[in-house]
Each structure stands twice: as C-alpha cells, then as structure tokens.
Amino acid sequence: MADLSNNLVQSHTPTRRDFIFIAAGSFAGLGGAISLWPILDSFNPSADVRAVASIEINLEPISPGQRLTVLWRGKPVFIDHRTPQQIRSARADDKAELIEPETDAERVQNPDWLIVIGICTHLGCIPQGQRPNSRTGKWGGWFCSCHGSQYDTSGRVRVGPAPRNLAVPPYKFISETLVKIG
Template sequence: MATATTVEPTRRDFLYIATGAVAAVGTAAVIWPLISQMSPDASTLALASTEVDIGAIPEGQIVTIKWRGKPVFIRHRTAKEIAAAEEVNVATLPDPQTDAARVQKPQWLIVVGVCTHLGCIPLGHAGEYDGWFCPCHGSVYDTSGRIRKGPAPKNLVVPAYSFLTDSKVKIG
C-alpha cells in the first residue's frame, strides 16, 4: 500500500521565497516613481478649468479671459444681437451651425478667441456683422462666433463650459 509522505521545507525553500519577495518590492520601488512622474503637474491641473464671475459684465460687452494659455471671449449679448444671430439662414454659412447649438443661455456666448484660419486674435465689436474681425487675413465672424466671410474654415471654437450659478461660469 502507498503512503503519503510530506516533505519538510528546507532552508533553501525559505531563501527562494525571501529572494522573490525582496525582488518584487524592489521592482515596485523602482517602477512607482516612473509611473508617478507621468501624472500632470499641479499647475497644469489648475489650468484645466477656470471659474469666471460674469455678473459684473454689462450687456453688450465682451470680456477676454485666459484659459489654457488661450484667450476666451465671454460676450453678454443684447436682445438685438441674439435676434440677429438666430435669424441667419444656416444653409448660407461656410460652417453651418445654429445659434442654439453654440450657446447654453442665449444672452451669453463663450468662445475661444483664436481665429480658425491662422491662429490670430480677432477684434470684438468689429466687422460687417458686429461680431469679430480678424485683421490679419480678413475673416469676419458674427455675434454667434460663426464664420461669415474670409479664409477661416471653421467657426470660433466653443469650449466646454457650465453655469455654476446665474453669475458664475466654469470653463473647462
């Protein structure tokens, strides 16, 4: 009849296990800083979003703030500007987009202030449509930031934003 025999652990078995454990801890200690350094810096995370108090912006004015190193235009539109933006026949636009698709609240337009042609900064309350005019190459944007004339291929970019309160907006 067969009998079961158990083998007693030896000192060599203990050394194999201990060596493996030390190697695993050493590998983790070396890899951890390498993975950790791939995380964004705190100053970068701080630039990821910004909160702006829009309660002090009078109707009809444009305020420029900086977000992620780019200018962002916040325009408090008048009823006349809103009506003009909503009346446009979207089919006639080079980059068709309705005004409602570009704003969350009709009186507030928030766009990145960089011309989509060559990256210039357009001038506000300028141009044929009283929106923005890029003096470098003549691109004309309306009060909704949509390209109307000129070489720019796209509308001014609308960043991700949300209204925290009626007078505070978070961009990013």
C-alpha cells in the same frame, strides 16, 4: 499668431479677478513648456498646473454689450454678454448661407452669453472685437485683421478665408452668474 498681450482686453475696468485669470492661464502655458523636458516629472504636472484645467468666472460685473477675455489653458476665451439685438441678429441668420452651418442655439447654452475660443480658425490670429471701438466686422462679431475673416454675433464665420466657426470650449453654468470653463 498675433501678440497675445495686445489682445487680452477687458471691456470693463480690470479687477483683481481678471489678473488672477490671466496669471493662471500663463502658468498653464509654462506647464506646456515644462512638459518638453526629458524628465520623469514631465508626466506628473504639479497640482497647480492641473488646477488651471478649468477656470470659474463670475459673470456678474459684465453688463449686456460688454466682452471679457480670459485665458484658459493658454488660449484666449471670449465671453460676450450679448444684447437682445445681438441675439436677434444671430438667430435671424440661422438660415443664412453659412460657411460652417450651425444655429445659434447649437452654439450657446444661455442666449445671453456667447463663449468661444478667441482664435481665428484660419491661421490662428486673435480677432479684433473685444476692445471697445475695435473692428467687429459687417456682422458685429469679430474681425480678423490677418487676412480679413469676419465672424458674426454667434461667432460663426461669415467671410473667409477662415473655414470654421470660432470653437466653443467645454463649459457649464454653475449658477446664473458663475460659469466654469474646462
């Protein structure tokens, strides 16, 4: 897997809130390592570890066209505030020949917001596209430089070898500007 630290990118000025997300996600990873220890406690993760099973993100500072990466259970999650053009382009391709057919509506709860796990479904690299001016591929979504897979603005794979669309994590909108992942 690509070096996570090079790919945790915010497309807006990092805030203390961003730091909290990253720290929380890292701690979740630590919890995974601890669970390998042959001690009874490994079956009783601390309250802190359980707490990162879900995270809440304030979407207010993310403008249309901006993308944010947060860590959830040790995985990067891409949050994309899509522009009307990006939404139109995703929906226009609903009937295109897709490697894993899914409509855009099946992948989003609110068309303005695409939320996907930022791990390429081929061999687990973290695709480019979160950083401003990074490669987004022909369809304007994400480009995986490991072996060239490309994803569209719905996170659907359009060129392999990746066999599947970027996964959608469980999430729900608590309000228009607050989303809970996990």
